[in-house]
Amino acid sequence: MYFGVDYYPEHWPEERWETDIKMMKELGINVVRIAEFGWSVIEPKEGQYNFSLYDKVIDLLHQYDIDVILGTPTATPPAWLIEKHPNILQINKQGQRNNFGGRRHYCFNNLNYQRYTHKIVTQMVEHYNDNEAVIGWQIDNEFGHEASDKCYCDDCQKEFQNWLKEKYSTLENLNQTWGTVFWSQSYNSWDQIPTPKETWTAHNPSLLLDFYRFSSDSIVDYQKMQVDIIREKVAEQWITHNLIFTGHTLNLDNLARDLDFVSFDNYPVWGGLAKPVNPETTAFNHDLMYGLKNQPFWIMEELIGAQGWDQIGYLPRPNQAKMWTYQALGHGAEAIIFFRWRACRFGTEQFCHGILDHDGKPKRKYKEIKEIKEELDLAGDDFTNSTRKAKVALYHSYDNMWAWQIQPQSSAFDYREEVEKIYRPFFNKNINVNVISQLSNLEQYEILVLPILFLVNSDWIKEIESFVTNGGKLVLTYRNGVKDENNIVTDKTLPGFFSELAGIEINEYESLQVNQQNSVVFENKEYDTRVWSDLITLTGAKSLAEYNQNFYAGTPAITENKYGQGEVYYIGCSPDDKLLSYLYERILIKTSLNAIETEKGxxxxxxxxxxxxxxxxxxxxxxxxxxxxxxxxxxxxxxxxxxxxxxxxxxxxxxxxxx
Amino acid sequence: MYFGVDYYPEHWPEERWETDIKMMKELGINVVRIAEFGWSVIEPKEGQYNFSLYDKVIDLLHQYDIDVILGTPTATPPAWLIEKHPNILQINKQGQRNNFGGRRHYCFNNLNYQRYTHKIVTQMVEHYNDNEAVIGWQIDNEFGHEASDKCYCDDCQKEFQNWLKEKYSTLENLNQTWGTVFWSQSYNSWDQIPTPKETWTAHNPSLLLDFYRFSSDSIVDYQKMQVDIIREKVAEQWITHNLIFTGHTLNLDNLARDLDFVSFDNYPVWGGLAKPVNPETTAFNHDLMYGLKNQPFWIMEELIGAQGWDQIGYLPRPNQAKMWTYQALGHGAEAIIFFRWRACRFGTEQFCHGILDHDGKPKRKYKEIKEIKEELDLAGDDFTNSTRKAKVALYHSYDNMWAWQIQPQSSAFDYREEVEKIYRPFFNKNINVNVISQLSNLEQYEILVLPILFLVNSDWIKEIESFVTNGGKLVLTYRNGVKDENNIVTDKTLPGFFSELAGIEINEYESLQVNQQNSVVFENKEYDTRVWSDLITLTGAKSLAEYNQNFYAGTPAITENKYGQGEVYYIGCSPDDKLLSYLYERILIKTSLNAIETEKGxxxxxxxxxxxxxxxxxxxxxxxxxxxxxxxxxxxxxxxxxxxxxxxxxxxxxxxxxx
Amino acid sequence: MYFGVDYYPEHWPEERWETDIKMMKELGINVVRIAEFGWSVIEPKEGQYNFSLYDKVIDLLHQYDIDVILGTPTATPPAWLIEKHPNILQINKQGQRNNFGGRRHYCFNNLNYQRYTHKIVTQMVEHYNDNEAVIGWQIDNEFGHEASDKCYCDDCQKEFQNWLKEKYSTLENLNQTWGTVFWSQSYNSWDQIPTPKETWTAHNPSLLLDFYRFSSDSIVDYQKMQVDIIREKVAEQWITHNLIFTGHTLNLDNLARDLDFVSFDNYPVWGGLAKPVNPETTAFNHDLMYGLKNQPFWIMEELIGAQGWDQIGYLPRPNQAKMWTYQALGHGAEAIIFFRWRACRFGTEQFCHGILDHDGKPKRKYKEIKEIKEELDLAGDDFTNSTRKAKVALYHSYDNMWAWQIQPQSSAFDYREEVEKIYRPFFNKNINVNVISQLSNLEQYEILVLPILFLVNSDWIKEIESFVTNGGKLVLTYRNGVKDENNIVTDKTLPGFFSELAGIEINEYESLQVNQQNSVVFENKEYDTRVWSDLITLTGAKSLAEYNQNFYAGTPAITENKYGQGEVYYIGCSPDDKLLSYLYERILIKTSLNAIETEKGxxxxxxxxxxxxxxxxxxxxxxxxxxxxxxxxxxxxxxxxxxxxxxxxxxxxxxxxxx
Ligand SMILES: [Zn+2]
Ligand SMILES: [Zn+2]
Ligand SMILES: [Zn+2]
Known part of the structure; x- marks a missing residue:
């Protein structure tokens, strides 16, 4: 099993390197990732390539039998390049150009940047493609991070127009699809179509969704350019990228397509957070990473010390890093690389603490890493390669997430929170969930969950119907089936697409705001609900819970419908955890699945x-x-x-x- | 009585139109407003006019005896126009140009935009001025909305300088009036005078007030241009505008001057609000609309369904739209038009729900509209034309509102809240109030209220004095009479202008902040006060209430002064509703007015x-x-x-x- | 003793001047400050100088034996100058140019502005250098105020690059020192170095600290230019500047260097504040002003009435201005000038109330000023010249303050609050503190306090060690000794520099966030701690308090170490006031100092x-x-x-x- 660390030899004097590597060896480390921000090390002036620093380090690592992952350094275009081509810097929504001094300061559609990317990646891969120590490549670093996912520059506008031409062929088609007749926004020339820069009202939601898709495609294409260069020249070396998942305009399904496997940067706590995120948040992230290619993934950055730039926060507790490591392995990781070897004395990440602190001495964290490795060695490959099966599928769609970002509809709505709410009872009951990105091969599942699936594609209906007909349990929530893939509201009575399956109609609904709640009665007990109230009319389904407040008290809020051999559940509100838990128990009892009840956490x-x-x-x-x-x-x-x-x-x- | 709906035939397939119109007819609808965002429908390319869509719809409506109001579509300059003249887009306070993609994205002083406005309006009025179905015109849509009331572009700066030249004739006069000697801001050329773009300190308050007046005049002039074009060519058709009142830099008194009557867009709840605004807020809005021309007004957009762009909120309760309709009619509306016929499937207003939802089926709201119309038919014209008299006048001034926006003086101060506080007890006692915009013809009133009238004009004094001398009751509040019309503080001891009438002097005052309060004792009971404390010295008046806290405990806070046959009340603080209610009772008892006490709401x-x-x-x-x-x-x-x-x-x- | 008022004759008609001056005389006023915003009065058009207004006023004041301080009017470049050279206006972090309409709207590094400054100051000093009434000069007004301390214009970028060239000589040296290898930020040309304009990540902390130093130096140099012009031409007249202290990028130690003495603008309450700042805040400000040159200072603006621009706040209570005056004199002021004579009727500072209000009548505040002067006359020069000795030194460093601003490390951290927390127990015990700006001549003190001294300079160590060795008590806090003067983290185990003196090592620490706390046990009682937890390992010290929560319960939090004849205290957390008070008592008992216990306040x-x-x-x-x-x-x-x-x-x- 690969067990490694992220290492920045360029931050330390050459004299220290062997000390570091010996200590790594003592810990059982067998792989390091290097070079992913090293452009100015490799090319200090335009065209002057110098690989000597990394060559020396790689040689030294190789002497100690430590393998190497090389990052392409394109997340940090150097100062000389920005000086020469300042329009590489992105333009934000307010029309202001970004400035040099951080990272990820480039536009994916800038032709100059694409040209320089091509050159540096080609140089690197030609230099290292037959290096024995180098086992693989990481493209760039954390695509989409730090507001780098959307750019509003003129080049991007032009490319967006081309992207739309490709998609819609004619302006008539685009105008018709988007409904530009609304507010006189019809275009009679492709050149007129704007990127959604700041206005004093909201943009057309269909334009917005397409701009999000275009922005994501720009990243995917940029990665593809690098992947193609590398693939052409390497034999055994694989290619990955270190993904994060925090609501960016980046479709990870598409990004994963071109990679041998995906990697994940796992930071359960960061910056000024007083405590880690919920365990189910980390679990969901891992399940989502696994689901991207339905195969094991790597942790490319696993938190070991307190982290932050201007603000530090929670100090990870003794053993907590081990626990997070085992959680990752449990949810499908097959290799773990810790971030980072030693806290840097300078630069923005001065307070990102590693296995070592600034003083370079082996202390508590060092000992913990050693223990983790020793235990994992005991567990052996049979453990690392072990698998877990899931009978529950939860569908996650980036298009849908973006549609909610564009129109959250309630001030109490948080996309991630609502999806996790639906996922959480499975986590609490220790039931495996596959987070799936395609609504296909559903026959392997007993339960299919479509959380807040606002945006639906009519192609799915057959697959879903057949899943239910054959005995599957389908769980739907409020606002499922409201829109088509172009962000246009259906003209069917809601839940549109799902109306027949669910045996209901929704003729009224109310958005609840922050601090507002309603309640429902389920099995004679009252439970809080928030965010949304669908007022359900039964057309075949049976009511499981009814609202208890407002003029719609007594109206069905949660329903159950037999359909074929299966059942369809519709949850027309955002109920509290307890109610969801009881509801899931009602569903689980009809399946082969067994909950393992444990204390929270x-x-x-x-x-x-x-x-x-x-x-x-x-x-x-x-x-x-x-x-x-x-x-x-x-x-x-x-x-x-x-x-x-x-x-x-x-x-x-x-x-x-x-x- | 006109009973109608806002209709957007361009959003729906032609095949649906007759279904819609038949349903309207079934509801008793006899008027629709159309076309107010239809520029790109009428002129899809520059100079290519095509009225066929609206011609067909108007014909069809006419067949069903439904009259038509036509909106000029100038709130939404189309994409081709912005592409050709991008400087039509406004510049905001931070110096950033607005972007295409919303609405109201034009500068009122842009000459190109004025030219294109002239052309489209001329085309429309020549096409429809003799159409039998068309009964009138709405100019543009909701002037001032969406931060469109102020523009800081170079054209506006030039026009502002011209406006100032017109007002002040000489720079000496301007420098003297504004006090530009403060902080070396004297101008020796008109070109030097800035628009009040963002600075790191506050601008000269007199410059700010003049810029607000100029901005308002820019809108009034722009409307006037459209009014003049239409008036020249029409016979019977009238002209209105759909006003809103939310604190914009727009003097509605001036805007109303050029219209046949005013219309009001009544949204007691909108966009992520958890509940409607207070009933007195809606009542005050209606009274203010009536007062603009002292004549009945139209509701051009009356809420019927839940509304919002990115966020939806409160679902109007069963019958609530009827109640709001009757409130409007009670306060002086003579026609009601509901917004909108059917929720649009696309565009920014996807979640503005109409009489019909996206599915187009007649449901609860449809039935309610039908019932409203049936009841109003029973009530008949005698009801619609009935009137209500008011013996209470409450003066409202835009100049004064802007002066408070420029200098709120306390973090707890909210202009609208403070004015409504003074209005509320009349509302609670069901006493009619005329919101007046001129301090003239006061003899018809028994009570005159001047709420937080910071900015006073010395021309008024004779009229007000004569009102009191002849027995009127004058109600003044804290900060009345502090400034002249140029936003310059008086050098008289406060309340300046009103000192003799009120029989008091104010030699100290304190601004209270959010979460701060004082209290006063009135008739042996203690009541909370907020926002402000005037420390009153009696010079003839009698104290009705004294402060109960701070070093000024015991100092008069509210006073009563006999003056001629009348009385003058000065309220030197912002008291709670109860105290105001008791104080008003003390005043009412001396008048012919009778309160009708009802439950709150x-x-x-x-x-x-x-x-x-x-x-x-x-x-x-x-x-x-x-x-x-x-x-x-x-x-x-x-x-x-x-x-x-x-x-x-x-x-x-x-x-x-x-x- | 000088007892005066800030006077703006240009704001009032000439006819009023003698009335004002007679009233001043009645109050015992013997000095006024004038002209500091009077550029457009003196030079209404470029090159046309006109001193007649100030000449007349100075003559009149002189007739009444009132001395004059002249302000150079450079805080307010006039409209004609900005019209001619708009690039005098600064550029902010977002890249937007400031606008005319406030004050302090100029870039310190703009060559045109430096040229015009040179001319106006030269003209003034040549005109007034032999005027008998004029006793001294105030340069500009409140340097650094209103976000004017940092400018990001191209001129500033160029000057910053020159400043860096001067400091680092070679790019290798700069790259090495800053650690630009981090994120590929190495520079191969001085032109590439940016000012730290807004980016989507944080800038290099060493670049930031140098930019802060450069910005401060720009102000100091700009003041020096004016000082040099004046010094060259005057005989007896002195030079000062009215300082404020609110966390700007301005090193007051450096600014004071070129002045005869410093002046302070003392506003214990301002703008919309509901109540004055804590008394120890004002006390600390005074002690800091005294410490700048270790000599008495002037109060150039002492609050007398309620103050504010758009928002007013707390009304100073009867006698409170007298109390603040005596506090200033107690802490080392030798002259008091009240702000301002009379509230201005126009301009941004309309609501800055003076000794007189807008109505110009002598009222409560007028009488209080009279009483203050009468008492001070009784006290006489022996009182004004009296001194207070301090045995406690508290070191304050601007470099350190900026380093914390750049990296606050905890959301609960507020630099000023944390420094005051350490100062407060001395204030509460009525023990004099010298706020010192140099770590030298320490032998005069018994206690040396280094609060949150993040950034240390290795030159100090000898001085500090010798202080302790000779019996001094050294008080250190959490995060002392973390970094060197270039904002680089030490590679020594913490507290680095202080580890041996304190007899401790810190191998772990945790940043606590807002609403988070820990607690410690000190002498068997529990006390709250916030902001930070250093987990201390004793290497010679003895533990005085241990944490009581989290996995590090039981770990030392506060320690005491004997070193030579002295003791070193390390406070590894931010404890509540009570604990600090008890800890200080433990220290004081070993010194000659006596606390005077009084009620809080x-x-x-x-x-x-x-x-x-x-x-x-x-x-x-x-x-x-x-x-x-x-x-x-x-x-x-x-x-x-x-x-x-x-x-x-x-x-x-x-x-x-x-x-
Ligand atoms: Zn771009
Ligand atoms: Zn404009
Ligand atoms: Zn500058």
């Missing part, structure tokens, strides 16, 4: 290897818990048998069982 | 027709109430006699009584 | 004159207090003996005692 993952079954127990809390295991497991060293388990604060434990 | 309006007296009872609350009527009234169908009335949630009821 | 200052000892008692609260004096004092008129003192709300009392 205690996560159990079961995986299957060739030799053993594995149980990963994670404690995301600062209290201790004792948990009972349904069967007898052995400790990872095989020395003890366990039927119950004591979880210390932030503990992560791997147990096994012969098959 | 229950509104009673009395009107007088030729044949009947009318009582309109409105319940703005979600609870039911029983109210006793002082006399016997008949239901509007004449079938039942009532001495008490059961008001359901959001009920609106019209009763009548023979004269 | 009651301040006692002791000063020593040639003839008398003085005790100044100040009550910053709105309640009354009785305080016992340790010895018998006489009232300032010598008529009564006092062993206890009744302090009325906001009272300020001077007592004396023969030496």
């Amino acid at each position: 205690v996560e159990i993952i079961k995986k299957t290897g060739e030799k053993n079954n594995y149980l990963i127990a994670l404690n995301h809390n600062s209290q201790s818990y004792k948990i009972n295991l349904s069967k007898t497991y052995k400790t990872i060293d095989g020395k003890q048998a366990k039927t119950e388990l004591q979880l210390q604060p932030f503990d992560g434990i791997i147990l096994k069982q012969d098959i | 229950v509104e009673i309006i009395k009107k007088t027709g030729e044949k009947n007296n009318y009582l309109i009872a409105l319940n703005h609350n979600s609870q039911s109430y029983k109210i006793n009527l002082s006399k016997t009234y008949k239901t509007i169908d004449g079938k039942q006699a009532k001495t008490e009335l059961q008001l359901q949630p959001f009920d609106g009821i019209i009763l009548k009584q023979d004269i | 009651v301040e006692i200052i002791k000063k020593t004159g040639e003839k008398n000892n003085y005790l100044i008692a100040l009550n910053h609260n709105s309640q009354s207090y009785k305080i016992n004096l340790s010895k018998t004092y006489k009232t300032i008129d010598g008529k009564q003996a006092k062993t206890e003192l009744q302090l009325q709300p906001f009272d300020g009392i001077i007592l004396k005692q023969d030496i």
